[in-house]
Amino acid sequence: MSDREKFEGFKQKIIDENEKKYAKEIREKYGDEKVTQSYQRLKNMTKEEYDQWRNLEMQIKETLREAFATGDPAGELAQKTADLHKQWISCSWGSYSKEAHAGLAQMYVDDERFTAYYDKEQPGMAKFLRDAIFIYAGMKEK
Numbered sequence: 001m002s003d004r005e006k007f008e009g010f011k012q013k014i015i016d017e018n019e020k021k022y023a024k025e026i027r028e029k030y031g032d033e034k035v036t037q038s039y040q041r042l043k044n045m046t047k048e049e050y051d052q053w054r055n056l057e058m059q060i061k062e063t064l065r066e067a068f069a070t071g072d073p074a075g076e077l078a079q080k081t082a083d084l085h086k087q088w089i090s091c092s093w094g095s096y097s098k099e100a101h102a103g104l105a106q107m108y109v110d111d112e113r114f115t116a117y118y119d120k121e122q123p124g125m126a127k128f129l130r131d132a133i134f135i136y137a138g139m140k141e142k
Contacts, residue, residue, distance in 0.1 A: 007047060015039045025111060029103060038092050049091070056088040064129055068122060073131035081129065082136030098137035105133035 001009075018026075019039075027035050045053065060081055067077035089104065090096045108114040108126045118126035133139075 007050075008043075011042055011045065011050070015042060021113065025107065029107065030100070034093075037094060041092050041094050045091075053088065053091040056084055056091065060084045060088060064118075064125060065121065067132065068125050068128050073128055074135050078128070078132035079136055082132045085129070085133060086136070098139060102134055102137045102139040105130040105137075 023035075042050075063077055063081040063084060067073075067075060067081050070077060072078060085105075086096060086101060089101065093100070108118055109130045115126040118129055
């Protein structure tokens with residue numbers, strides 16, 4: 001099996017796992033067409049694009065930790081985290097909307113699986129990220 005074939009299989013595994021865990025929620029929230037388009041974007045990513053996407057994910061985690069320590073979702077670090085998150089979702093979504101960004105952030109709080117992911121290191125991080133994204137997107141807290 002070539003490296004390219006391994007990489008393609010790896011991306012498919014990510015899609016399959018995401019579908020298994022979150023299909024109901026993301027399809028209800030964004031619709032089948034948007035979810036399918038997002039998966040297609042991931043399938044079409046080059047190794048360099050994929051590495052950039054994963055690097056953004058690591059930067060989000062790092063800056064979120066630092067921002068959370070400040071306690072200020074409107075602060076510079078929190079807003080940098082929200083911007084990195086925007087870049088990260090734009091890689092897989094192919095477009096950006098403030099409403100969709102805020103909706104995803106709200107899902108991080110409403111769905112215990114997402115909350116557990118962000119609160120793994122420190123309880124309250126999912127809510128903090130949601131608040132930072134709401135401020136970044138100019139949305140009011142729901």
